[in-house]
Amino acid sequence: MRFIFLIFLFFSFAPLTHADTNTLCIQKFLSKTVFNPGPADGLWGKKTKNAINELFSQAEKFNLEKIKKDDAQKICKILENEQNHQLLEIGQFKRYPIDITEIISEEFLKTKFDFSNIKINNAANYFCSFTILHHEGFERAAGKLQIKNGAIKFKDNKWFVGLASKGSESYLKEEANLRVSDAGIHGKIPYLSYVGKGEVAKPVQYVSLGNNYTKSKTNSKIDIGIMGKHKFLDKRGNEASLLIYECSDEMKKELTYEMLPVIFKKLSVKVKKRRFNFQSVSIDFEGLKIGKDEFDNFNMILMIDYAEEGSIRGITDLFRIQIKADGIMPKENISNLTNCKNITWKNLAYGVKLQYLIGNESNLNSCLLRNLYPEKRNILGSIANSLPEILKAGLGSEPEKLKDILYVLNDAREHEI
């Protein structure tokens, strides 16, 4: 019995005989952290070893092998030197590394699309205009795009609805992922829904385009899979389409024309009464001179098409200058106008009427101007440019009417692409 008691005493006090000041130094340091070394007894045990290894592993900056009892002196020196403060700071919280082994599907690329089963028309290289249309014909976005080796890149464009109704161009430019095949356009595009007055703007949708392609009725060669309507469904099952038109194998530069002063001898401006959504302003010049062009009499109409209430495009849906084509455009070019969108011209009983657009849709003017006599291209742009002065000269005696017309003119210009 006495022997057993002696053995018990030996093992009870034996650790004290092995207490080590360096180990104690480590334990005292660790006791100020969340890495628990057990009691500060100077003994190198499992708890002390695990705690100091965990701390150093978390700190990462000490490129050491697994710390062993023999390293105690070295470690104690590290803890006592200037690194001490930072290690103490690091030791206040545990950091559990992330080790995700599961595969998480990529969802950030909302327009990611598998093109492996589609024969892409790599030879397709065109510049086109586009419009995104709701199935009832309402315009959602419009602008230009480029097809390069079968891939579509959106250029200048504008949304008229939703989050981007104030003009963000980034959605299509940065996120669309479309390719051309002979059967249509494939891939995904971001799509913004209409937001009614007082309604919540809805998040961007990402919709797929597939084989639902109706080619345009033009005689253009560029009609295989490209020019025409590419229909798709939004998340609510509503049909919409990407309409691609006016494609050319070279980028049509915007026709530049000189802005010339508009000089006239006499002027008459009559603001007609508004009928439903339409209002016209008749302007008659006498002795009009624009550059080298002189006209004894020149008549034009400003036609204003007011937007529906709550329209995000502003109060003016369309603002255009209407003039007769006689003397402005060669007769043989009239047939070319079929390539232009039909809001730029009209064939009436008295002849062809040209519509030069201000603000909304003004990107369509190039198509019209391209068909005029080159020397006459300055006329329409110069008149449009001088409209505020022309209106002021003609409506000076009617300030209220002048204010109203200038207001809608400015509104139209604000919504220009």
Next chain:
Amino acid sequence: MINRRHFLKAMPPALALSGYPVHGFTKDAIDGRIIVIMLQGGMDGLLAVPPIGDDDLFKQRKALVAANPLKLNPLFGIHPNFKNFSRLLKINEASIVHASSFPYTGRSHFEGQNISQIGLRKPFSVDTGWLGRAMDVAKITGKAMSLDAPLLIRGAMEFDNFYPASISNTSKPKNDLLNLIKNSHDEDMMKTFEKLNQSLMQGSDELRARDPLSLAAKAGEAMRHNDGPRVAVLTIPEFDDHSSIGSTTGHHPDLFTLLDSVFGQLKESLKETWKDSIVLTTTEFGRTVQENGSEGTDHGYGSVGLLAGGLIKKSSVVANWPGLSNKALFEKRDLYATIDYRSVCAACIEAAFGLDHGLIIDKVFQDKNIKRTYHHIFG
């Protein structure tokens, strides 16, 4: 008299943008962005980030653990609805701070939300927010203009933009007032006020998004510009699930999906600016560890904070895990908060605004005992 439920219901999702750079006044050294997502009502941290390696979790909670959490490491998992956030964790752009809370052990939404915004121990003791004071210290001006700007971003100087306002006629700034302010300052400040004025006027007739996802898109779009706001505060309400909280599916999991989408949307809309950004969640308190008799959880103490952004270099779960045994719980019912969440806020301020930790805890949180978590989150 307004009661707690009406108080919570009256708070719609909201967005406040703040901290437009002022010419010649803003500290340009670190151009970080901070986005705070306030999770109102008290998020259940154990449902969001379950400690799947702690056996006591399954002893304490019979039903309220998602069936298939994504395993993050041997101790923690994450609710499967956090898909975007998990991806960010995987690419070292997100971190989690668990068993954390603002220093509030009461169970009142009024007090808890106030403390989570003022960042001090005593509720209603000041009328400025911790983020507003941080902007003051960092000399980032251009703050909230309308009356109902969140307390969180209120500081000494307040000029800027907030929407959607919930008080009638406060969402639009007063032109006369802006002009008066503009004309009473020197040329540099005048430019700034003019810019603010223009930006406010531009958006004044715009339809205002009110769902968190659209607001996140708005925030990202605004913040990614060089002269855009440096700070945004988004609110996601309705976390106060006393009944039918859900586990794999249900109300709380639906809110996780929404929160997760907001993280995804912010990354997407911030674009390049994401690398200079930190997004962090705050919530006024956690919820009880055990479910109540209505398959919900009641107001508790410790919860979890989710952080994401390009400023994070290495993903991790930061926690001094207290355990979930009965003995380890706060007041025998709540997850013990072993990390003062203000230390997380302080680290975010340090990373985004370049302020010294000592200065932050002194001037912003007025508590020198707040420890530094910068290395753990951003190191």
